[in-house]
Amino acid sequence: METIRQASGSIESFLGVGSSTALVLTWLVILLSVYITVQIFQVASGGTLRTRRSRGNVTLMLGQCGAGKTATFFRLRDGEEVQTVSSLQLSRDKFPIKAGENADQNLPSVEVVDFPGHLRMRGKASDMLPEARCIIYLVDSEDKPKLKDVAEHFYELLTHPDMLELHTPILIACNKSDLGSARSEKFIVEEIEREIEQMRVSRGATLEGQDQADSYLGIDGEKFKLMEHSPCPIQTCKISAKKNEMQPLYDFLMEQYA
Amino acid sequence: MIDAFYIFTKGGLLLWSTQLVKVKGNPLDRLIKEVLLEERVGETFATLDVYNLKWKLLNDMDLFFVVVYQGILQMAYLEGLLSMAAKEFSHHIATSFGGGLNIKHVDFEKDFLRCRQKADKELKESRKPGGMRSFEDTKKGADVQKNREEKGLPAPAKKGKSGGTDGDKEEDDEEEDAAVAEARAKLAGGKSKAKKDAEAPKPKKGKEARHWDGGKVSKSLMEELDFSKNKPDEADLAAKQAEFLGSGDEEDFEAEVESLSSGSDAEEEKKDDGRVGGLFKSLTKGVKNITGGAVLTEGDLEPILKKFKTELMTRNVAAEVADKLSDSVRKSLVGKTTGRFTSMASTVKQALKESMETLLTPKKSIDVLRAALAAKNAGRVYTIVFLGVNGVGKSTNLAKVAYYLKHKGGLDVLICACDTFRAGAVEQLKTHSRCLDVPLFERGYGKDPADIAKNAIAHAKSNGHDVVLVDTAGRMQDNEPLMRALAKLVAINSPDLVLFVGEALVGNDAIDQVSKFNRSLVDLSADPRNPRGIDGMLLTKYDTVDDKVGAALSMVYVTGQPVVFVGTGQKYTHLRKMQAKEVVKTLLG
Numbered sequence: 131m132e133t134i135r136q137a138s139g140s141i142e143s144f145l146g147v148g149s150s151t152a153l154v155l156t157w158l159v160i161l162l163s164v165y166i167t168v169q170i171f172q173v174a175s176g177g178t179l180r181t182r183r184s185r186g187n188v189t190l191m192l193g194q195c196g197a198g199k200t201a202t203f204f205r206l207r208d209g210e211e212v213q214t215v216s217s218l219q220l221s222r223d224k225f226p227i228k229a230g231e232n233a234d235q236n237l238p239s240v241e242v243v244d245f246p247g248h249l250r251m252r253g254k255a256s257d258m259l260p261e262a263r264c265i266i267y268l269v270d271s272e273d274k275p276k277l278k279d280v281a282e283h284f285y286e287l288l289t290h291p292d293m294l295e296l297h298t299p300i301l302i303a304c305n306k307s308d309l310g311s312a313r314s315e316k317f318i319v320e321e322i323e324r325e326i327e328q329m330r331v332s333r334g335a336t337l338e339g340q341d342q343a344d345s346y347l348g349i350d351g352e353k354f355k356l357m358e359h360s361p362c363p364i365q366t367c368k369i370s371a372k373k374n375e376m377q378p379l380y381d382f383l384m385e386q387y388a
Numbered sequence: 389m390i391d392a393f394y395i396f397t398k399g400g401l402l403l404w405s406t407q408l409v410k411v412k413g414n415p416l417d418r419l420i421k422e423v424l425l426e427e428r429v430g431e432t433f434a435t436l437d438v439y440n441l442k443w444k445l446l447n448d449m450d451l452f453f454v455v456v457y458q459g460i461l462q463m464a465y466l467e468g469l470l471s472m473a474a475k476e477f478s479h480h481i482a483t484s485f486g487g488g489l490n491i492k493h494v495d496f497e498k499d500f501l502r503c504r505q506k507a508d509k510e511l512k513e514s515r516k517p518g519g520m521r522s523f524e525d526t527k528k529g530a531d532v533q534k535n536r537e538e539k540g541l542p543a544p545a546k547k548g549k550s551g552g553t554d555g556d557k558e559e560d561d562e563e564e565d566a567a568v569a570e571a572r573a574k575l576a577g578g579k580s581k582a583k584k585d586a587e588a589p590k591p592k593k594g595k596e597a598r599h600w601d602g603g604k605v606s607k608s609l610m611e612e613l614d615f616s617k618n619k620p621d622e623a624d625l626a627a628k629q630a631e632f633l634g635s636g637d638e639e640d641f642e643a644e645v646e647s648l649s650s651g652s653d654a655e656e657e658k659k660d661d662g663r664v665g666g667l668f669k670s671l672t673k674g675v676k677n678i679t680g681g682a683v684l685t686e687g688d689l690e691p692i693l694k695k696f697k698t699e700l701m702t703r704n705v706a707a708e709v710a711d712k713l714s715d716s717v718r719k720s721l722v723g724k725t726t727g728r729f730t731s732m733a734s735t736v737k738q739a740l741k742e743s744m745e746t747l748l749t750p751k752k753s754i755d756v757l758r759a760a761l762a763a764k765n766a767g768r769v770y771t772i773v774f775l776g777v778n779g780v781g782k783s784t785n786l787a788k789v790a791y792y793l794k795h796k797g798g799l800d801v802l803i804c805a806c807d808t809f810r811a812g813a814v815e816q817l818k819t820h821s822r823c824l825d826v827p828l829f830e831r832g833y834g835k836d837p838a839d840i841a842k843n844a845i846a847h848a849k850s851n852g853h854d855v856v857l858v859d860t861a862g863r864m865q866d867n868e869p870l871m872r873a874l875a876k877l878v879a880i881n882s883p884d885l886v887l888f889v890g891e892a893l894v895g896n897d898a899i900d901q902v903s904k905f906n907r908s909l910v911d912l913s914a915d916p917r918n919p920r921g922i923d924g925m926l927l928t929k930y931d932t933v934d935d936k937v938g939a940a941l942s943m944v945y946v947t948g949q950p951v952v953f954v955g956t957g958q959k960y961t962h963l964r965k966m967q968a969k970e971v972v973k974t975l976l977g
Contacts, residue, residue, distance in 0.1 A: 195421070199400075200399065200400040200401065204401070204492060207489070208492070210492055212401055212402075212492045212493065213401070213402040213405070213493070214400050214401060214402055215394075215396045215400055215401075215402050215416060215417065215420060216400060216417060216420040216421060216425075217398070217399055217400030218398040218399075218400070218420065218424055218425065219398035219399055219400075219450065220399070221399035221400070221489060223489050244399070244400075246400070248421065248425055248751070249749065249750065249751045249752065250425050250426075250746045250747070250749045250750075250751050251425070251746060251749075253745075253749045253968075254742075254745070254746075278753070279753070282753055282755075328758060328761055328762060328765070329755070329758055331757070331758075331761055331797065332755050332757035332758035332761060332796075332797065333755070333758075
């Protein structure tokens with residue numbers, strides 16, 4: 131208080147105004163400086179703070195119906211093989227993941243969400259994007275016609291504002307690799323790229339009132355490359371939930387939660 | 389009897405299943421995708437291909453119980469079986485059921501067998517009050533039972549399953565025997581009854597007793613003819629009365645009338661009685677309504693859903709659809725616990741919102757431009773047929789789609805005038821074609837539209853057009869000959885997309901229109917094994933309805949097909965894609 135009074139006194143003499151006006155002025159200056167400090171502090175720390183807050187801590191499992199999301203979910207959780215039907219509801223659980231024999235290869239506790247893949251449901255998955263730390267996108271390597279839908283979903287995901295902001299890493303896990311007719315990762319990625327390329331034309335031609343997918347994916351006039359032109363890091367791998375060949379998936383999770 | 393039985397969670401885990409007979413195809417998967425995901429849970433019964441499916445939903449555990457069968461079975465039997473199985477099952481897993489994720493496979497063979505036997509028994513008893521010997525009472529039954537016990541009963545997994553089917557086979561045999569015996573008994577019963585009827589002394593009438601008019605009337609004759617005094621004796625009368633008057637007394641009747649008239653009051657009172665300790669209970673309920681954690685019952689949901697239902701109906705959702713939707717929501721909510729600090733009304737609203745959003749989200753790609761481009765790359769001509777009732781705006785919106793494909797997709801569009809009926813229809817399209825600078829294919833009036841469309845597609849192919857838009861004459865859904873012609877057009881040309889054009893203004897008629905159009909197409913389609921219905925809808929005059937956007941919901945619910953475009957004005961650019969979220973928000977106010 132003493133310093134304030136002194137400051138106001140000096141302002142009074144310096145500007146030649148009344149004592150009450152000087153006091154008000156002093157207070158104003160103090161408040162202003164406090165406000166500016168707070169602002170500066172926020173701007174300085176804001177960038178890192180915000181992203182950390184908004185990207186969540188959940189592993190989100192997406193993919194088409196029948197790609198093996200629920201099976202993989204329970205493989206991760208209990209290491210057991212289960213029988214599944216099409217999900218009507220998301221399953222969500224927090225559990226430790228055993229990636230290997232050693233303790234340092236295990237993750238203490240990871241929250242995993244298995245989101246239904248039916249087209250009617252999958253739109254709601256985008257609401258979960260802010261919560262996601264990483265996305266495991268399961269693809270049925272055997273089902274080529276479904277890749278059209280996969281590509282469409284990717285287009286929606288990759289142009290979603292949350293993805294553009296958060297750069298959530300995606301692992302494309304080509305499931306059912308144990309089957310004889312399974313396609314290779316390369317084939318699947320190329321197929322998705324080709325479909326997205328076609329979609330760019332139609333999506334680019336937005337109808338009035340069309341939301342989200344307004345933004346253009348990739349670089350105009352260039353062939354679309356999933357790995358290079360995506361707003362987020364994308365990896366691919368080959369797994370089999372049925373045969374319990376899931377090592378790449380564990381590696382990915384270890385990397386993400388390290 | 390039944391073919392298969394499944395128990396699965398909403399999360400997608402098949403907890404237990406049995407196939408008593410090999411099931412062809414995958415009716416369960418179809419059930420989930422075509423019925424449960426379409427918000428038709430309210431019905432609890434569906435027919436898919438040759439199979440009938442009936443299901444039960446246990447909300448507190450998110451479990452589905454599904455029984456698959458063929459032919460006709462008594463609903464009461466199925467319901468009994470389902471609820472018995474549900475009870476047994478929840479009993480079975482009560483201790484270890486942690487949020488539904490801890491149980492992956494349940495050994496339920498034994499309990500299910502018991503349920504089935506019990507249900508079968510009940511069925512038999514209900515069929516024949518005389519009382520058949522139950523399965524266990526028969527000698528063979530006892531043998532089977534003993535045998536089974538010696539085998540140590542069907543064990544889990546595959547081995548158990550095969551054992552189970554063996555047992556079932558035996559049981560089936562037994563059942564068959566029983567059925568035969570029953571049928572025989574019935575037959576025999578019938579016969580003896582008939583015999584009895586024959587033997588029973590008939591009142592003597594007819595020839596022997598004929599008396600001609602004008603003859604002398606004897607006293608005995610007079611008595612015989614005097615029906616006024618005659619005889620249905622007291623016992624008979626009482627029986628008849630009992631039959632027709634219910635429990636007889638007039639006082640009762642009055643009481644009944646009274647209770648009917650004051651039905652609602654009585655019900656309310658009853659409810660109050662039901663809440664033991666009235667005030668306290670209702671108080672806790674009130675508190676829980678605010679703080680959450682209340683268990684929802686039918687009684688709680690009814691008034692809330694009714695409110696939402698009327699709200700939906702005032703926004704032009706067809707009454708039938710609103711009914712079914714609220715049924716579905718109720719079925720999926722009864723027994724659930726409300727979340728923390730959410731009232732019942734908001735829980736219901738949330739559920740309704742979610743189910744409507746799911747419903748309105750297309751289950752297939754509705755990107756017409758992409759499909760057309762893909763067809764172009766494959767060297768095909770992409771064909772769209774527009775159909776609908778009169779005056780909904782088929783031609784106008786066809787022009788809008790033409791504009792969209794031409795200007796946004798850079799495609800070469802050909803318009804085909806197949807409205808050879810209404811005066812001025814071709815001229816209208818001519819005007820559009822001039823404005824849009826799009827060629828028109830027309831053959832004047834009075835020709836067969838199916839032929840014209842065919843020629844147009846051939847023309848497009850030879851002249852390098854990418855897309856053909858076929859305009860058809862508007863027709864009322866009940867006009868059979870016209871619907872037949874339409875089905876022919878679709879069957880002959882097999883277009884890539886059949887768009888139903890409907891007004892957003894319609895209310896209850898929406899269902900009738902769209903379902904009848906769809907059915908005519910399916911019924912009259914060329915390939916009955918793979919019928920072709922409507923692929924999507926175009927909703928016109930969408931800008932005129934304000935918040936009454938219910939037609940969209942009705943049409944989507946009835947057909948299960950998405951709304952591909954909505955027309956929102958007079959200009960060529962006034963074509964939009966529907967936003968499910970916006971529609972839901974508007975509908976729920």
